[in-house]
C-alpha cells in the first residue's frame with residue numbers, strides 16, 4: 001500500500017509537469033526571485049522573503065524610496081525585525097534596516113493573475129513585533145502560506161518601526177511622530193505599485209492586523225494618505241479608539257526619554273535626541289512596569305500613534321469620511337482582556353481568591369477621570385447580576401469583562417458604529433471570537449471558564465491547526481477553515497459570505513439599525529448570528545460615562 005502511494009505520487013508529480021511559478025519578477029527596485037513550494041497536486045506557492053520596500057530609514061525621519069539594486073535579489077531569507085527592546089527590557093535586538101516585506105503567491109496549473117491581496121500588520125503594542133511573528137513548532141506564526149493557498153489570495157507581511165524609533169513624538173512639528181505608520185503606508189503604496197508583477201490586483205488590497213496591528217489597520221483607513229490605495233480592511237482586537245492606541249500626551253514621554261539619555265527638555269530637546277544612536281534611543285523607552293489593580297499596565301503603553309496634523313489630520317472620530325468607501329470587518333475576542341487583567345490582578349489566577357476590592361480598584365482606575373459618580377454607575381452595571389453572594393467565578397469573570405470592555409470591546413464597537421454611520425460604498429461586518437483558550441481547563445494553567453484570550457485568533461487565521469495538526473482537534477480545524485473562508489472571501493468580494501470558499505452560515509452586514517455580529521468559534525451555526533454586542537456596556541462606556549463631567553485628576557505616584 002505504501003509503495004503504491006509512492007509510485008502514484010511519482011507518476012502524478014511527473015504528470016503535472018511541475019507546478020507554475022513566477023520565476024524572476026521585476027519590481028521598481030530591480031529583479032527578485034523567491035522560492036517555489038509545491039503543495040500537493042498542481043498547486044504551489046511562490047514565497048518571497050525580505051524584499052525592501054523603502055531604504056534604511058533615518059532616525060525620526062519618514063521612510064524614503066529604496067535606491068534599487070543591480071542583478072537579481074534572492075528573496076529567500078526573512079529580514080531582521082525592526083530594532084526593539086527584548087521582552088525583559090534589558091537589551092535590544094533587530095535592525096534599523098528593517099523596511100522589508102514578504103510575499104506569498106499561490107498558483108494552480110497556471111501562473112496566477114489579478115489575485116486579491118492581503119497585507120498583514122503585526123501586533124506588539126507598537127513596541128514589539130516582527131513580520132514573521134514568533135516561531136511556532138518550527139513554522140512562523142505569520143507565515144502567509146495557508147491563507148494564500150486555501151483562499152487563493154496573495155499575502156504580504158511587512159516590517160514597520162516600533163518603540164522610540166517608531167513612535168516618539170514631541171507633540172509638535174520638531175518631532176511629529178507616527179514614523180511606524182508612515183512605514184506601513186510606504187509598504188501599502190509599494191504593494192499598490194508593484195503587486196501586479198506578482199499576479200496581484202492593485203485595486204483589491206485588503207489590510208489586516210491584530211492588536212496594535214489591528215489599530216494600525218484602523219489608522220491606515222482613517223488617514224487621507226491612503227486614498228485610493230486600500231479597498232478593504234480587517235481589524236482584529238485593536239482600533240484607533242483603544243486607550244493604548246493613541247497617545248494624547250506625547251510630549252511627556254519624549255521628555256522622559258530625553259531625561260534618560262541626558263538631553264535638556266526645552267527647545268534643544270529634539271536636536272539633542274538626534275545625536276544619539278538608534279540602540280541608545282531604543283533602550284531609553286520608558287520601562288513597561290508590572291501593573292496592579294490600581295495602576296493597570298495598559299496605562300503605561302504610551303509609545304503609540306499621535307494626532308500629528310498630517311498622517312492623522314484630526315481626532316480619529318472625525319476621520320471616518322476617509323473610510324467611507326472601504327469595506328471594514330472588525331471584531332474582538334470575548335476575553336481579550338484576560339491576559340492583561342491576569343497580570344494587573346494576580347488574584348484572578350486559578351485556585352486564588354479574588355476579593356471584591358480588586359474589582360473596585362481596577363474599575364476605579366479605568367473610570368478615574370469621571371470620579372466617584374462614574375465609578376458608582378459603572379460598578380452597579382457590572383455587578384447587576386451578582387446577587388447578594390456572588391460566586392468566585394462571577395467575580396473573576398467580571399474583572400475580565402471590565403478589562404476586555406475597556407481595552408478592546410467598547411473601542412471596537414465605537415469604530416464599527418462610526419464606520420457604519422459614514423459608509424458610502426463600503427460595508428461593515430462585526431464579529432466576536434469565543435473559542436475557549438487552549439490553556440483553560442482541568443490540569444491547565446487557566447481557569448476553566450476562560451474564553452478567547454488576546455491573540456488566540458492568530459493561530460486560526462494563519463491555519464496552524466492544519467500545519468501543526470497534532471496540537472489541535474477537528475473543532476479547531478473547522479474554526480480555522482471557516483475564519484480563512486470568511487477572511488479571504490471578504491478580501492475577494494467585500495462580502496465574507498461570497499467568494500471561493502464555502503462558509504457555515506451567512507454573516508449579515510452590520511448596519512446602524514440591525515447591529516448584527518457573528519459569534520465565531522469551533523461550532524458556527526444559525527445560532528451564531530447575534531445582534532447588539534454588549535449593548536448595555538457600550539451605552540455605559542460610550543455614552544453615559546462620557547456625558548459625566550471630567551474630574552481634575554491628581555495623579556498619585
Ligand SMILES: *[C@@H]1O[C@H](CO)[C@@H](O)[C@H](O)[C@H]1NC(C)=O
Nearest residue numbers: 114116201203204231492493
Ligand atoms: C476585485 O476582484 C473582484 C473579484 O475578482 C473583481 O470583480 C473586481 O473587478 C476586482 N477589482 C475591483 C476594483 O473590485
Ligand SMILES: *[C@@H]1O[C@H](CO)[C@@H](O)[C@H](O)[C@H]1NC(C)=O
Nearest residue numbers: 475522523524525526527528
Ligand atoms: C453546536 O451548537 C448548537 C447550537 O447552536 C448545539 O445545539 C450543538 O450541540 C453544538 N454542537 C457542539 C458539538 O457543541
